[in-house]
Amino acid sequence: MTNMKITLLTGKTFDIAKEAGFKLDVVVSKQARKLSLRIDAKRRIPVLTIPRFCSKRQAVAFVQGQKPWIDFHLSRLPYQKNFADGDKISFNGIDFEIKHCAELRGGVQIKDGKILVSGDKEFLSRRVRDFIKEQAQKILYERSVEKAIKLGKKVNRVVIKDTTSRWGSCSSLQNINYNWRIMLAPSKVIDYLVAHEVSHLAHQDHSEAFWECVNSLAEDMMFGRNWLKKHGSELNEYV
Numbered sequence: 001m002t003n004m005k006i007t008l009l010t011g012k013t014f015d016i017a018k019e020a021g022f023k024l025d026v027v028v029s030k031q032a033r034k035l036s037l038r039i040d041a042k043r044r045i046p047v048l049t050i051p052r053f054c055s056k057r058q059a060v061a062f063v064q065g066q067k068p069w070i071d072f073h074l075s076r077l078p079y080q081k082n083f084a085d086g087d088k089i090s091f092n093g094i095d096f097e098i099k100h101c102a103e104l105r106g107g108v109q110i111k112d113g114k115i116l117v118s119g120d121k122e123f124l125s126r127r128v129r130d131f132i133k134e135q136a137q138k139i140l141y142e143r144s145v146e147k148a149i150k151l152g153k154k155v156n157r158v159v160i161k162d163t164t165s166r167w168g169s170c171s172s173l174q175n176i177n178y179n180w181r182i183m184l185a186p187s188k189v190i191d192y193l194v195a196h197e198v199s200h201l202a203h204q205d206h207s208e209a210f211w212e213c214v215n216s217l218a219e220d221m222m223f224g225r226n227w228l229k230k231h232g233s234e235l236n237e238y239v
């Protein structure tokens with residue numbers, strides 16, 4: 001359970017975050033023996049665990065003393081990018097501008113070089129991401145099947161993943177997984193990744209024969225490989 005305020009034995013509440021002067025989550029734990037801090041990386045916020053019987057003064061002094069540690073660890077969290085109104089992005093190899101359209105009905109639409117996003121602006125980034133993921137499934141399935149046919153292979157399923165640790169994978173059951181962010185790369189790069197994963201239907205390793213296969217399926221293998229090495233991490237900043 002997370003609460004910002006501590007109810008004291010006297011019945012008064014005390015806001016540790018306010019007293020400390022920065023954003024902070026406070027967890028009161030029956031098990032905890034001492035004050036401890038951790039960083040919630042996903043929410044980008046420090047979390048203070050305090051034992052049940054601990055004075056507020058002690059807790060505040062503790063977090064204030066740990067401020068350099070907190071700042072250091074917050075600053076080391078990977079940079080995260082959101083989609084915003086007016087952003088220009090490449091989607092499936094085509095340039096689009098993201099446009100917030102509060103009055104639009106029905107989620108997300110592509111029109112005249114724009115990705116129109118309805119609803120509350122607060123949810124714009126999530127809507128764009130969900131739209132890209134949904135489209136990615138169809139587009140990457142089609143692009144994979146098209147290449148697999150050339151190898152006389154079958155694609156069982158294409159699954160869109162959120163992991164940033166890899167761009168794609170291919171299982172022995174002919175299932176191919178893709179990181180949705182590849183849709184933000186130039187078309188030739190998407191083409192290379194599809195060629196790479198589809199080639200794993202024929203070669204489970206990264207042998208010379210595998211790379212020859214990728215080269216035969218891809219429009220420009222070296223361009224795709226180099227582009228991903230150079231710019232891949234930028235795409236993975238999108239959350």
Ligand SMILES: [Zn+2]
Nearest residue numbers: 196200205206
């Ligand atoms: Zn591979």
